[in-house]
Amino acid sequence: MEKNLRKAWQNRTPVTIIYKNEQDVFTKRTILITKIENEYIHAYCYLRQQFRTFRMHNILSALPATIYYGQHLSYL
Numbered sequence: 001m002e003k004n005l006r007k008a009w010q011n012r013t014p015v016t017i018i019y020k021n022e023q024d025v026f027t028k029r030t031i032l033i034t035k036i037e038n039e040y041i042h043a044y045c046y047l048r049q050q051f052r053t054f055r056m057h058n059i060l061s062a063l064p065a066t067i068y069y070g071q072h073l074s075y076l
Contacts, residue, residue: 004062005041009033014046016065020058030065 008015016030031043034051041054 001059001062002056004064005033005056005059006036008062008064009036014065015062017054017062018060019054020060022058026060 005015007013012032014030014032016028019027019029021027027047029048030046031041031052031054032046033041033043035042036056039056041056041059043052043054044050045052
């Protein structure tokens with residue numbers, strides 16, 4: 001999974017993740033990674049429409065994404 005995240009970051013392509021927050025709430029998000037540092041992923045979150053920081057160990061899955069809510073994703 002970390003390999004998928006790094007590849008998406010290098011290629012500037014969106015990735016869909018399943019994320020568990022600190023309150024054990026699961027969400028599915030499509031993100032565009034802007035930076036990976038240590039255990040953190042900095043990314044634009046299309047669900048929240050803002051930049052967010054994610055803990056890598058809370059990302060349960062990561063797959064390439066090309067379409068989100070029926071629209072092609074634009075790059076930042």
